Amino acid sequence: MMNEIEKPEFKKEHEEISKILTKEDYDKMVVLKESIFFVELFRARKADNFLKKESKIFKQTEEEFNKLRLFFQSDNWSNDIPETIITDCFKGLKNEKRNKLRPELKNLIDYFKIENFDELKLQRLETGIIIFNQKEDIYKTANSCIHFINELEAEHTDFYNKFDIIRKGLQTNVTLEKIENFGKILQENGLNVLNPSEEDQVCLTILHSIYDKTNCVKFVASLDNNDIRTLQELVNMSDDTFVTSNVINDMIKCSTFIHDLGEIKGKMNDKQLIEAFIKEIPKKENKGIEAHFKNYANYAGQIQELFNKKLDPKVMEIFNELEDGYNFTSFKEKEEIIEKIIELKCDRDKIDEWVMDVISGEA
Numbered sequence: 001m002m003n004e005i006e007k008p009e010f011k012k013e014h015e016e017i018s019k020i021l022t023k024e025d026y027d028k029m030v031v032l033k034e035s036i037f038f039v040e041l042f043r044a045r046k047a048d049n050f051l052k053k054e055s056k057i058f059k060q061t062e063e064e065f066n067k068l069r070l071f072f073q074s075d076n077w078s079n080d081i082p083e084t085i086i087t088d089c090f091k092g093l094k095n096e097k098r099n100k101l102r103p104e105l106k107n108l109i110d111y112f113k114i115e116n117f118d119e120l121k122l123q124r125l126e127t128g129i130i131i132f133n134q135k136e137d138i139y140k141t142a143n144s145c146i147h148f149i150n151e152l153e154a155e156h157t158d159f160y161n162k163f164d165i166i167r168k169g170l171q172t173n174v175t176l177e178k179i180e181n182f183g184k185i186l187q188e189n190g191l192n193v194l195n196p197s198e199e200d201q202v203c204l205t206i207l208h209s210i211y212d213k214t215n216c217v218k219f220v221a222s223l224d225n226n227d228i229r230t231l232q233e234l235v236n237m238s239d240d241t242f243v244t245s246n247v248i249n250d251m252i253k254c255s256t257f258i259h260d261l262g263e264i265k266g267k268m269n270d271k272q273l274i275e276a277f278i279k280e281i282p283k284k285e286n287k288g289i290e291a292h293f294k295n296y297a298n299y300a301g302q303i304q305e306l307f308n309k310k311l312d313p314k315v316m317e318i319f320n321e322l323e324d325g326y327n328f329t330s331f332k333e334k335e336e337i338i339e340k341i342i343e344l345k346c347d348r349d350k351i352d353e354w355v356m357d358v359i360s361g362e363a
Helices: 008-020 023-028 036-048 054-073 083-093 097-111 119-132 135-151 158-169 176-188 198-209 216-222 225-237 245-259 270-280 289-307 313-326 334-343 348-360
Strands: none
Touching (some): 036 097, 054 083, 083 097, 083 119, 097 119, 119 176, 135 198, 135 216, 135 270, 198 289, 216 245, 216 289, 225 334, 334 348
């Protein structure tokens, strides 16, 4: 069976570490080289210090890695080990946290020669590390709910205050107990961060995608059919290579989803809004909605900039008349027609004269 260090994603780091180690060190540090945590730390430090010699990066990584001994020696390891070290190590476990963490901890027990660390202690440590590494998701979920409620202008109640307490509580004096308690508060309100199901994960992905995007939700909530048509027309005209028709389709899916929640401003409070949001996700028509939100959120700012350049309705009215009357796009590209209408300041006499010249081949 392929061990972790032999997998393609670790191969380069493995080779770099091997070059640094002497034969004596190599024999001594077999367990170290097999450690997902060590490789992740080395990868992170190398990215942060790409101008440093690898031997120095290795030494720095080794010093930080040795602090992981405190997992087994301190009841307060979450404060004694710098948070950056724990979070960098944890990245290597990816989506298989439970499956990969236990063998990694056993590797550490061997490496640090820890004695009398029984199964119960190992279970507690494993659970504690997983909870600790959910701190960021719990914080983002609470903050995203605040953002979601504010953007859609739902009425604030004590429910809103719970999110605010979580957000502020995770900024100072963080303990495992505090993280777990805050996770349980979210869970009691339908937001399962501690042990999310597939459906829970969809909900969290949507919330986290809009977490730091100002006006992202507010914008799609404000769109009507005319706005959407305008955006589709602007995208067809625009030289912007990022805002494509596919991105606009993602935005439309998100807009439909938000509108399907019902009337919000003056009609729903914060708790009702979050409950409606959670209930909307499992509906058949919303399959894959998290991907639409992620894609839309990445371009929300650019879409809003594009929309702010929207055309004078008179321009589109004239264009549509020309298209209906003459099938004019068979003579000129749409973008060119619209540019000419704007240039001629919607003067119908001048536009009609230009149209006749185009049709007759004189323009």
